[in-house]
Amino acid sequence: MTRAVGVDERLLGTYVEELGRIGEAPGHGLFRFQYDAAWQQARDQLLQWIGEAGLEARVDAVGNVFGRLPGRSDRVVLTGSHVDTVPSGGRYDGALGVVGGLAALAALREHGTPERTLEVVALCEEESSRFTGNFFGTRAMLGLIEPDEPDRLVDADGITLAEAMRQVGLDPAAIATARRSDLDAFLELHIEQGRVLADERVDVGLVEVIPAITWQTVTVRGQQDHAGATPMDLRRDAFQAAAEMARRITRLVEGEGRPAVLTTGRWEVEPGLPSIVPGLARFSVDLRHPDEQVRDRLLAEVDRTCAEVAGQHRVQVEVVRDKHEEAATMDAGLLAVLRDAVDSCGVSSRSMPSGAGHDSQLMATRVPTAMLFVPSVEGRSHSPAEFTELADCVRGASVLATALHRLAFDPGT
Ligand SMILES: [Zn+2]
Numbered sequence: 001m002t003r004a005v006g007v008d009e010r011l012l013g014t015y016v017e018e019l020g021r022i023g024e025a026p027g028h029g030l031f032r033f034q035y036d037a038a039w040q041q042a043r044d045q046l047l048q049w050i051g052e053a054g055l056e057a058r059v060d061a062v063g064n065v066f067g068r069l070p071g072r073s074d075r076v077v078l079t080g081s082h083v084d085t086v087p088s089g090g091r092y093d094g095a096l097g098v099v100g101g102l103a104a105l106a107a108l109r110e111h112g113t114p115e116r117t118l119e120v121v122a123l124c125e126e127e128s129s130r131f132t133g134n135f136f137g138t139r140a141m142l143g144l145i146e147p148d149e150p151d152r153l154v155d156a157d158g159i160t161l162a163e164a165m166r167q168v169g170l171d172p173a174a175i176a177t178a179r180r181s182d183l184d185a186f187l188e189l190h191i192e193q194g195r196v197l198a199d200e201r202v203d204v205g206l207v208e209v210i211p212a213i214t215w216q217t218v219t220v221r222g223q224q225d226h227a228g229a230t231p232m233d234l235r236r237d238a239f240q241a242a243a244e245m246a247r248r249i250t251r252l253v254e255g256e257g258r259p260a261v262l263t264t265g266r267w268e269v270e271p272g273l274p275s276i277v278p279g280l281a282r283f284s285v286d287l288r289h290p291d292e293q294v295r296d297r298l299l300a301e302v303d304r305t306c307a308e309v310a311g312q313h314r315v316q317v318e319v320v321r322d323k324h325e326e327a328a329t330m331d332a333g334l335l336a337v338l339r340d341a342v343d344s345c346g347v348s349s350r351s352m353p354s355g356a357g358h359d360s361q362l363m364a365t366r367v368p369t370a371m372l373f374v375p376s377v378e379g380r381s382h383s384p385a386e387f388t389e390l391a392d393c394v395r396g397a398s399v400l401a402t403a404l405h406r407l408a409f410d411p412g413t
Helices: 009-021 037-052 095-111 136-141 161-167 172-178 196-200 238-256 292-313 332-345 359-363 390-409
Strands: 056-059 065-069 073-082 116-123 183-191 204-210 212-221 261-263 267-270 280-289 316-324 349-353 369-374
Touching: 009 037, 009 095, 009 390, 037 056, 037 065, 037 095, 037 116, 065 095, 073 095, 073 390, 095 116, 095 183, 095 390, 116 136, 116 390, 136 172, 136 359, 161 172, 183 332, 183 359, 183 390, 196 204, 196 349, 204 332, 204 359, 204 390, 212 238, 212 292, 238 261, 238 267, 238 280, 238 292, 280 292, 292 316, 332 369, 332 390, 359 369, 369 390
Parallel strands: 073 116, 073 183, 183 369, 204 349
Antiparallel strands: 056 065, 065 116, 204 369, 212 280, 212 316, 261 280, 267 280
């Protein structure tokens, strides 16, 4: 069995606590967005910790922060996660994978020189809270940033991504140098952001697949009329039709059961006045399932249901597909290494799909990748209420350290 590598509980606790205060508005959670003041403070703090842990510190062309433990080979086993947050976010989403990886490398440094090089990364951006270019850090490493993105993407204040980069000392013209071709593996530690592990009292989740996500916009066109003068039986109320569509497609996915999920989170009604029968209603559909075939079957049923309801209400419906991602399968060899590490550390585990999207889904398209989850109390996430017990953070980071030890120090086994 692989030897277990434990991480320093006090060190990890300090990292979580201190990084958690950077960008925090007391009572309202964290606001740490790509290249803003809190982000810069977090970068500087991480660089300091990386130096204190005896690792080589480096910032790449887009602001991804690395700590490196050089091995005999230049091939790299990478761990980490993102350092940015959603607005009013929590202390653990992304951050735990960064500081957990840092604590793991700090522990592994005591083991001498590894065969393969180990690196931890704080990815500069995942949540698209400031610019709509999500997975920016990972995309830079994989060479997937479009040449026009830095000048095209603009934040709420009208600042381009290129300007924001220059303000923090980064050169948009150098983005291509962030690309990596030396990665052998990527492991991401993350909080579950759901309540399966907490409810089942399981220590660690081994992610097998990150689900296929589809976003659609459903636009319903009826007839705008006077709310007093138009009898109910003569109306073609766009909102009433849209509401029935939303209810019926939600019931459809409820009937399918877990892990299928559907959300109609964004609504627009025109003209949006109390005295006018709505002529137009538009809503978003977010549909996810780890099995692409099931997702696609549900999508076909969603489209059929919307068309049927439109006919009954004598309105027109148009469904536009905004995003249609493929499911990302985690690497079987790395999952076996993680299972071994779980056994060595004496913790309980279960296999599971991820609910949320993660950097790992993109990384997995180019580099063998695996993810492990630790419990989120009450499943709360993307909220100031996000919390994971320190003991759970330590268990997750120790499984990570044990797996990294095997991959970097005993790559042949
Ligand atoms: Zn995250």
